[in-house]
Amino acid sequence: MLMKTKALWLIILGLLLCLPLWAAKGDDKPPEFEMKLQKAFEEISTLNLINGLNLTQDQIKQIIECNKELETLRQDCNKEFESVASDTMDAYGKLKEAVEKNQGIPKDVERKAFMMEQQVKQIREEMMSEASNIEKKLEAVLTEAQMEVVNTFNPCLIPPKNLKEPVRAGQANDNDHILNMFKRIRSLPSDVYDKEKDKIVSRHLEEIQKHIGNLTQEELEQEKQNTIAVFDKVRAMKDVEFELNGPEVATEYMKHGKKLKGEELRDEMMKLNQTRHGGLGRVGRYLLGPTVVQVLTKRLEMMKS
Amino acid sequence: MNCSRREFIDGLIKLGIGVPIVSGLSPALNALLEAGLPAAALAEAGQSIRKRNFPIDSFPEAQYYKKLPDGRVQCNLCPNLHIYKESEVSFCRTRQVYKGKLITLAYNNPCTINLDPIEKGPFNHIRPGTNVLALASGGCNLRCLYCQNWDISQSQPNKLNTFDLPKEESKKALEEKECKAIMWTYTEPTVYPEYIKEIAGYTTAQGVRNLICTAGFVNPEPLKDLCKTAEGFAVALKAFDEDAYIKIGQQSLKPVLKSLETIKAAGKWLEVVNLIVPTYNDDMGTIKEMCGWLKKNLGSETPLHFGRFVPEYKLKTLPPTPLKTIEQARQTALDEGLKFVYTFNVAPHEGNNTYCPKCGKPIIKRLAFKILENNIKNGTCGYCGEKIAGIWA
Numbered sequence: 047m048l049m050k051t052k053a054l055w056l057i058i059l060g061l062l063l064c065l066p067l068w069a070a071k072g073d074d075k076p077p078e079f080e081m082k083l084q085k086a087f088e089e090i091s092t093l094n095l096i097n098g099l100n101l102t103q104d105q106i107k108q109i110i111e112c113n114k115e116l117e118t119l120r121q122d123c124n125k126e127f128e129s130v131a132s133d134t135m136d137a138y139g140k141l142k143e144a145v146e147k148n149q150g151i152p153k154d155v156e157r158k159a160f161m162m163e164q165q166v167k168q169i170r171e172e173m174m175s176e177a178s179n180i181e182k183k184l185e186a187v188l189t190e191a192q193m194e195v196v197n198t199f200n201p202c203l204i205p206p207k208n209l210k211e212p213v214r215a216g217q218a219n220d221n222d223h224i225l226n227m228f229k230r231i232r233s234l235p236s237d238v239y240d241k242e243k244d245k246i247v248s249r250h251l252e253e254i255q256k257h258i259g260n261l262t263q264e265e266l267e268q269e270k271q272n273t274i275a276v277f278d279k280v281r282a283m284k285d286v287e288f289e290l291n292g293p294e295v296a297t298e299y300m301k302h303g304k305k306l307k308g309e310e311l312r313d314e315m316m317k318l319n320q321t322r323h324g325g326l327g328r329v330g331r332y333l334l335g336p337t338v339v340q341v342l343t344k345r346l347e348m349m350k351s
Numbered sequence: 352m353n354c355s356r357r358e359f360i361d362g363l364i365k366l367g368i369g370v371p372i373v374s375g376l377s378p379a380l381n382a383l384l385e386a387g388l389p390a391a392a393l394a395e396a397g398q399s400i401r402k403r404n405f406p407i408d409s410f411p412e413a414q415y416y417k418k419l420p421d422g423r424v425q426c427n428l429c430p431n432l433h434i435y436k437e438s439e440v441s442f443c444r445t446r447q448v449y450k451g452k453l454i455t456l457a458y459n460n461p462c463t464i465n466l467d468p469i470e471k472g473p474f475n476h477i478r479p480g481t482n483v484l485a486l487a488s489g490g491c492n493l494r495c496l497y498c499q500n501w502d503i504s505q506s507q508p509n510k511l512n513t514f515d516l517p518k519e520e521s522k523k524a525l526e527e528k529e530c531k532a533i534m535w536t537y538t539e540p541t542v543y544p545e546y547i548k549e550i551a552g553y554t555t556a557q558g559v560r561n562l563i564c565t566a567g568f569v570n571p572e573p574l575k576d577l578c579k580t581a582e583g584f585a586v587a588l589k590a591f592d593e594d595a596y597i598k599i600g601q602q603s604l605k606p607v608l609k610s611l612e613t614i615k616a617a618g619k620w621l622e623v624v625n626l627i628v629p630t631y632n633d634d635m636g637t638i639k640e641m642c643g644w645l646k647k648n649l650g651s652e653t654p655l656h657f658g659r660f661v662p663e664y665k666l667k668t669l670p671p672t673p674l675k676t677i678e679q680a681r682q683t684a685l686d687e688g689l690k691f692v693y694t695f696n697v698a699p700h701e702g703n704n705t706y707c708p709k710c711g712k713p714i715i716k717r718l719a720f721k722i723l724e725n726n727i728k729n730g731t732c733g734y735c736g737e738k739i740a741g742i743w744a
Contacts, residue, residue, distance in 0.1 A: 060428070098700065100674060100697065100698070100699055100700050121700045189698075189699060189701070190716055190718075190723050190724070191698065191717070191718035191723060193717065194699070194718050195699055195719070199467030211616065285514050285515075285522055286464055286514055286516060286520060286523075287527075289464045289465070289514065290464065290465075290466055290524060290527065290528055293466075303393065
């Protein structure tokens, strides 16, 4: 199941990478199938989250209300954009002309373009600030436990069935696959391991690169040493010691992989962006939007019946 | 010759037939395959290095049995009181007749060792948020259709891959992980009381608590002995009518009720679990009756956990228990006057929390096994000072 999820992620990642190619070809938007695929993924992923939250009818109604507020805000914002659109395009057009001539920009053209840029920015910031308030309202609807689920949610098509952690609603984040790899490494006879460990580690790193992209030669060498050290460590453990400490080592190793993949950096950047510019956090990202309204409206009907 | 599924697969691997299966699992082993290693090495690579097949004479004599004049033995451990002839393995698979004596096959050889949150028991009223050393040997005297651990509970302990864990080793493990409790769980601990008593006798002196998660299908005498060494019990009450009990676990309800009373009378901490299985035990009238019995015989402060069934083992075709059913059952129990009623296997849910019976505020907020907030101060509600039943220190 994990493999399937990973494969689907790879397909989606591939498709996302292909988007700039369509743009380069001059197409306005990606092919219809890809759009449908993306929408289907979003719907399923939202459903997984909603299933994992065990929302009450009252909570669902409140979330839908928050979404309606956001929609009104969006429409208001669009109106404001429309009101400045003509002047902005005019100012930018004149600026473009001046830049094309490359003989200096007249002061009035520069000032007008700057003013319009500021106006657009102000509308956008006001909208962000309002949206952020709506998100806060939405957060207040959820319990602490539900917030915890949202904060650890990773969008996915098929949520893992994990009895050890029954609350997981999103993509697998557990260390079982690494633990299984450790178990196989532990069970290799010493002579086989000593003779083959370079090959095993190289193959393992090849697999890793399939997921995270190519590593530099320096990174590869460092990873090889690190992986061998981890493998040696788990092999040296006694049975009981491995059973009790293996999961921790696997988690550490997994964290290291995430760091390598840049996931930690991405999360940090998102948080930083939210703090600096007041953008939406995880709750807003996952529970505000047309797909959420569509899914929750249907769920509410099901609950009532 | 009888051959279990596990033995069959093991046999295939040993013959080298399993190699393609194994190789499909791991890039590391694929690398080995490419290196052209002999099949024998790969067969070894596919196996656990844990011990199995301890010699039969290494196991000690069991307790709770009597020798019959005709050479057979009668096991008195559980209400089945089965009679066995020479070399026969018991119904629970943990005992065997060897040279005229009943021996226990589950001794110093757990098949599972884990570090678990105590809430997994479920024990919601014993030192919340702490980790326990969870141990299990193979074997069980029930045949529950939905067993999540059937691969170990329905196996003979000495035929599983097991750890060598005598009391000294268990002490080391406890110290290393700074655990103050051992939780006997996953399978049916009351079918290996000898091992539990051995470990408990040794670790209790070190200040370690022994907690037992059981189905409670055990005779009073061995249970009373276990009560001397264990401080807490989580008892799975499978249903509250005889027919459903037999259908679900192929055993009888009455001895389990007797066990609940025995544990309570011994003054041990007790939490009751009722897994609600659609169409088997989800009748609200019976649930109400059960709650009434629990309140009357065990007291209103005995925590009750309603568990959500998930399709497992022989009941894979049934749907999971609807949330509505779990919520109805919880409400029924609260209406009957039980003070601490929880939902299990459903999270996030308000039923994960502990509420003060006096002021009604959530004093422990949980997300499944995870503690989000604990407002119990010295065994009392942090808001109104009401004493909360449990072992908090």
